[in-house]
Structure formats: structure tokens, C-alpha cells
Amino acid sequence: MKNHKSVSVKSNTFDQIKKLTETLLPKVKLSHAQVIESAIQHCSHDVTNKGNNDYKNLHKNKTSQK
Numbered sequence: 001m002k003n004h005k006s007v008s009v010k011s012n013t014f015d016q017i018k019k020l021t022e023t024l025l026p027k028v029k030l031s032h033a034q035v036i037e038s039a040i041q042h043c044s045h046d047v048t049n050k051g052n053n054d055y056k057n058l059h060k061n062k063t064s065q066k
Contacts, residue, residue, distance in 0.1 A: 017035050
């Protein structure tokens with residue numbers, strides 16, 4: 001069994017997630033969790049914490065993924 005956690009998001013962000021449940025994959029209705037997981041997996045960059053809420057973006061080399 002997988003462990004699940006809750007997060008709070010702004011209303012407009014939740015509305016966007018809700019819209020993506022039906023539009024991200026045509027003819028398939030995804031759960032809210034599936035939409036969020038898909039967005040994270042397809043993110044174009046990683047964010048790492050340097051401490052004190054100071055974040056540094058580490059861009060992936062797209063040519064190495066091909």
C-alpha cells in the first residue's frame with residue numbers, strides 16, 4: 001500500500017488541476033493525484049533546497065534524455 005499525503009493549494013490552482021483531469025489525456029479521466037504526479041514527472045527542471053528557503057533551479061540537459 002502506498003503512503004499518501006495532503007497538500008493545500010490555492011483555489012485557482014485546484015481549478016486548473018480539476019480541468020486537467022479531463023483534458024490532459026483525451027478520453028481518460030485522471031484523478032487529481034494522477035494530474036499532479038504527471039506534472040511533476042514532466043517538469044522541465046529540478047528544484048533543490050539550499051537551505052533557508054533559498055532554492056536553486058537545476059535545468060536538465062535535454063540532449064542527454066534522448
